[in-house]
Amino acid sequence: MEENSTQKHTNNHAIICPLHLQGHINPFTKLSLNLASKGVTVTFLIFEHVQQEITKASGCNSNNPFEALSQGSNLVGDIRYRVISDGLPLDYDRSGRLMEYLHWFMVGGLYDQVENAIGNIVLESRPKVNVLIFDTFYPWASKLAKRFGLRCASFWTEPATVFSLYYHVHLLRQHGHFDCPDNRKDPIDYIPGVNSIEPKDLISYLQDKDTSTNMHKLLFQAFQDVRLVDYVLCNTVQELEPHTISTLQTLLPFYPIGPILLSGPTKTRIPTSLWAESDCSEWLQSKSPGSVLYVSFGSLANFSKNDVMEIAYGLRDSHVDFIWVLRPRTVLDETSDVLPLGFEDEVRGRGTILPWTDQIMVLSHPATGGFLTHCGWNSILESIWYEVPMLCFPVFTDQITNRKLVVDDWNIGVNLCKESTIQRVEIAAQIKSFMNQKPREELKKNIRVKRNMLQNALEADGSSQKYVNKFIEELSK
Structure with missing residues (x-):
């Protein structure tokens, strides 16, 4: 992706702060690079516990990991890196004690910690800070x-459709589809800019x-706050969700600036992974083009042991x-x-199980023919970019609505299971059918159309570049 750096602005300074989750850190990192390439000074805030995990995973103990890029021609600009505490001990289990941590996040000491850090940056920095870009x-x-x-810009890392549903949650309440003793089950056709959607989606x-x-x-507080910001930046493309975006733009300054993708050779990438990445490139190299199914459910979703067992048996029997x-x-x-006893021996040679890997490398490899995915938004954008059809198994949060976009609206993927309970027989049958070359031809044809939308949006005169400018x-x- 070429950056349009013909127009330089030297008096803007943005403080950028992602949520501490992997799926948010990645797009915020790329957004920082995009803005810096156009002359915006960036101060990137990262929490100490996140930095500890990234350092442990990558082995890179740089005070500013962005500096590695400045040695080449990839980055033209000024990105400063500031590690701050969230006010809790490093060994505090933020995932295991999530609800407790969310209270700290909302009304506890996190605000004070961030306020102090920003106060110091504002006081000492030149050029002067003029905008905060915070996760929605x-x-x-x-x-x-x-x-x-x-000024305040809110960066939304999910599709515009999901933003609009959250933004109009009051309408869902008014019409009895949400937060009612007995929620309605009929289609929802009154959300501005969103086509009719089933409650299950x-x-x-x-x-x-x-x-x-x-x-x-x-969630409710965040979408009250977003009404008070000066800009909303969204990791989507005007042409991908045209009706939703144009409707939102009548309500607030909504700028679709996607796709925000981390791409490029590994040696020039910023370390952002919270887990050490296993290299499977040699294994992929031994496989024929389009023959491998990549299976990943992202950085956050959790399963029962029984679900993992059923997926394992389904993969084995496919x-x-x-x-x-x-x-x-x-x-x-x-x-x-x-995993089932003896599973890795049974699939040895045709299957490999890794704790974490470089998803971009896998999706861009010619041997990869399909992606069994949780439908996280970053994964969907990456699948479109590398033209890999999706076998969809959403777990929670926006993934369920994202699945509707992928399968029902865009026809670039299919569902793994019809029911919420998953069974090995259905999984195996679906994987077999999906990985057959003929059914994927139609999906690939549709995915190329979406891919062209993303590519065109990033051109110098494309919609996303225009919104960034x-x-x-x-x-x-």
Whole structure:
């Protein structure tokens, strides 16, 4: 992807702060590179516990990992790297004690920690800071910007369709489709800019019966706060979700600037992975083109041990070559091996199981013919970019709505299972059918159309480049 760096702005300085999750760190990193290539000074905030995990995974102990790129021609600009504490001990289990941590996130000491860090940066930095770019899930970003007299941009790392559903949650309440004793089950056809959608295709948090959890409170607060920001940047493309985006743009300054992808040779990449990456390139090289199914359920989703067992048996009985990324803590209560006894011996040669790997490398490899995915938005964009059809198995949050876009609206993927309970026989049959060359031809034909949309958006005169330039011009006024 070529960066358009013909127009330089030297008086803008953005403080950028991602959520501490892998699927947010990656696009925020690339956004920083994009803005820096156009002359925006960037101060990238990373929490100490996240930096510790990245350092452990990569072995890179740089005070500023962006500096590695500045030695070549990939980065023209100024990116500063600031490691800050979230106010909790490094060994605090943020995932295992999620609801407790969310309270700290919303009304505890996290705001104070970030406020102090930004105060110091604002005081000492030149050029002067003029904008905060915070993850939309921070429920106090606009308050923080107002505190220091800065403009505020909210960066939404999921599709515009999901943003619109959250933004209009009050309409779901009013019409009885959410947060009611007996939610309606008929199609939802009143959300501005969103085509008719079944309740079963809503984000998981908008299907929950209990809406009093800290997660729900966070979501509700975040989407109240987003109404107060100056700009919303979104990791999508105008042509990919045209009706939704044009409708949102009548409500707030909504800039689709995607796809935000981490790409390029490994040696020039910024270390962002929270887990050490296993290299499977040699194994892939031994396989014929389009023969391998890549299986990964992302950085956050959790399964029961039984589900993992059924997936394993389904992969075994499909007789398809596969790479399966089985992330640590995929099963939260794992006390023993989560795979069937003898499974790795049974699939040796045609299947390899890794704790984590470089997804870009796998998807871009000619041997990879399909992606069994949880439908995380980053994974979907990467699949489109590398023209790999998807076999969809969403687990929770936006993945459920993303599946609808992939399968029902765009026809670039198919469902793994019809029911929520998964069984090895159905998994094996679906994988066999999906990896047959003929069914994938139609999917690949459709995915090329979407891929061209992404490519065109990133050209110098493309929609996403225009929105990035417009955002920078707005900051310069």
